[in-house]
Amino acid sequence: MCCRTGGSRRREIASERTCGNALNLFYEGLFTRLPTLSTKRLLLRRITMADAQDIFAYSRDPEVSRHVLWDTHRTIHDSRAYIRYILRQYRQSDPSSWGIELTATGRLIGTIGFMWWNRENNSAEIGYSLSRAYWNQGLMTEALREVIRFGFEEMRLNRIEAQYETSNPASGRVMEKAGMRKEGVLRGRLYNKGAYVDVALHAILRGDTP
Numbered sequence: 001m002c003c004r005t006g007g008s009r010r011r012e013i014a015s016e017r018t019c020g021n022a023l024n025l026f027y028e029g030l031f032t033r034l035p036t037l038s039t040k041r042l043l044l045r046r047i048t049m050a051d052a053q054d055i056f057a058y059s060r061d062p063e064v065s066r067h068v069l070w071d072t073h074r075t076i077h078d079s080r081a082y083i084r085y086i087l088r089q090y091r092q093s094d095p096s097s098w099g100i101e102l103t104a105t106g107r108l109i110g111t112i113g114f115m116w117w118n119r120e121n122n123s124a125e126i127g128y129s130l131s132r133a134y135w136n137q138g139l140m141t142e143a144l145r146e147v148i149r150f151g152f153e154e155m156r157l158n159r160i161e162a163q164y165e166t167s168n169p170a171s172g173r174v175m176e177k178a179g180m181r182k183e184g185v186l187r188g189r190l191y192n193k194g195a196y197v198d199v200a201l202h203a204i205l206r207g208d209t210p
C-alpha cells in the first residue's frame with residue numbers, strides 16, 4: 001500500500017497527506033475510468049451511444065419501468081437522452097451505471113450502478129433494471145454481487161444500500177440473494193407513477209461480507 005511510512009512523525013504525517021491526496025484523486029476519477037467487470041455470463045461495461053437501440057428495446061416496456069423512477073421510453077430519442085446523461089456522469093466522474101452486456105450475444109440487456117456515493121460516510125446506493133426477456137435467470141443477482149464487490153474493494157465503502165417498492169418483491173429477493181439485509185419499510189416514501197408507494201430499504205455492511 002502507498003501509505004507505508006518510516007522515520008519521523010512529521011515525515012509520516014506528510015506521507016499520509018500525500019497518500020490521502022493520491023487516494024482522493026483516485027476516487028475522484030473512478031467513474032471517469034469506470035472499469036469493465038466480468039461475471040460468469042455478463043460483462044458490466046461503460047454504456048455508449050451505440051447501445052441506444054438495445055436500451056430502447058427494453059426501456060419501452062412499461063413492465064420494466066413500472067417500479068423505477070424513470071419513465072417508459074416513447075421513442076429512441078428518450079434512450080439517447082438517457083445515454084447522454086450517463087456520458088455526462090462519466091465525464092464528471094459522478095456515481096453512474098454500467099451497461100449489462102450478455103456475453104453470449106453481445107447485447108446490452110440492462111443497467112446497474114451507483115445512484116449516489118457519500119464519501120464522508122463511505123456509503124452508496126445501487127440501482128438496476130433488466131430487460132423483461134431475461135428475468136428470473138439469476139442475471140441481476142450475478143450483476144449485483146459483482147457491483148457490491150466493486151463497492152467494497154474499489155470504492156472502499158462501508159455500507160451499500162438498495163431500495164425497492166414493496167410491490168416489486170422480485171427486486172427484494174435479488175437483494176437478499178446478494179447478501180443484503182432488509183432494514184425496514186419506509187411508508188409512502190416516494191410518489192411514483194401517480195401514487196405514493198412504500199419502499200423497503202436493504203443494506204450490506206463491509207463486515208457482513210463472507
Ligand SMILES: CC(C)(COP(=O)(O)OP(=O)(O)OC[C@H]1O[C@@H](n2cnc3c(N)ncnc32)[C@H](O)[C@@H]1OP(=O)(O)O)[C@@H](O)C(=O)NCCC(=O)NCCS
Pocket residue numbers: 063064065067068128129130131134135136137138139140141142163164165168169170171173174
Ligand atoms: C427486479 C429485477 C431486477 C430482477 O432481476 P432478475 O435477473 O430477474 O433477478 P434474479 O433472477 O436474479 O432473481 C429474481 C428472484 O425473484 C423471484 N421472483 C420473481 N418474481 C417474484 C414475485 N412476484 N414475488 C416474489 N419473488 C419473485 C424469483 O423467483 C427469483 O428468486 P429465486 O432465485 O429465489 O427463485 C428485474 O425483474 C427488473 O429489472 N425489473 C424491472 C426494473 C426493476 O424493477 N428494477 C428494480 C428497481 S428497485
